Amino acid sequence: MVIEYVGQGIRQVVADTREKRYEVEGIGSSYLFRVDHDTIIDATKYGNLARFINHSCNPNCYAKVIAVESQKRIVIYSKQPIAVNEEITYDYKFPIEENKIPCLCGAEHCRGTLN
Template sequence: MVIEYVGQSIRQVRCKYQTMSPYLFRVDQDTIIDATKCGNLARFINHSCNPNCYAKVITVEAKKKIVIYSRQQIGINEEITYDYKFPIEDEKIPCLCGAENCRGTLN
């Protein structure tokens, strides 16, 4: 475990009416973690098509949490990254991760 992605837990319905934030992380169909105003350092982890970490939703005491786990040893001063896995949409978001196997888009 590297870090938990924390923030305000909001319902999907409410989120549709808020300004879109780059710090929204979907837990399930109904719940989103919004780290815009009350997040931690996890909200600054960048995307990579060849990440050294992955995100996983776990349940602790009947509450769902998002945890970032390492895939491999992470060296001192090495950037921590994970695959954002954005949903597929018509309008593509360009990926600038620079990985050798970059998909070219985040969705």
Template sequence: MAMRYRVLQKTYKQMVECTSPYIHGLGLFCRRDIEAGEMVIEYAGTVIRSVLTDKREKMYDARGIGCYMFRIDADDVVDATMSGNEARFINHSCEPNCYSKVITVDGQKKIMIFALRRIVPGEELTYDYKFPLEEAKIPCNCGTKRCRKTMN
């Protein structure tokens, strides 16, 4: 897995590009065929402790900045808002073509995005955000046949 990660760091820009999507805001699109199970991109950013996420989210909201955070585990979160890569623009879908997985490389946990199935050039990359269930619902814009209408 570590070797695949190192190769990906040098080649992911050949696989994906960020542009206007079909779903929301910006999106990440496939530039070449990506096979099922292939490592696509790391969700990169600054690793912060979970206890800091609310404070940062409030700070970003006050500045009118969109917030891009992804939980690694109970203790750590990747904050891609100010220092992330294109992976932060992957949109949610109720019928995704990718999935996320935490892997360990050289003793550090990394969030990786993998292809769930074969993805063709021009197709938008998506994954299920798997937000926790809450009373306040976040509307889903994926538009798929199996859309749950909310992301949580």
């Protein structure tokens, strides 16, 4: 285990509203992570360092939803030993959508998009 992705647990309708508000406020990036069909973790204003972990098409970590006392949580685990000063990354696994988000990870076999 590397770190838990923490923030406020919210519903999709709230996440949609917040995402629009964050754009208007000029925040630019929102840190919304889907736990399941009903719940999203919003780490934009109340998260920890996990929200700053970048995407990679060749990551050294992965995210997993686990249950702790029947509450779902997101945990980042390492796939391999990670060296001091090595960037921690995971694949965001965004759903496939028509509007593509360019990937800038620089991995040898980069997919070219996050979705």
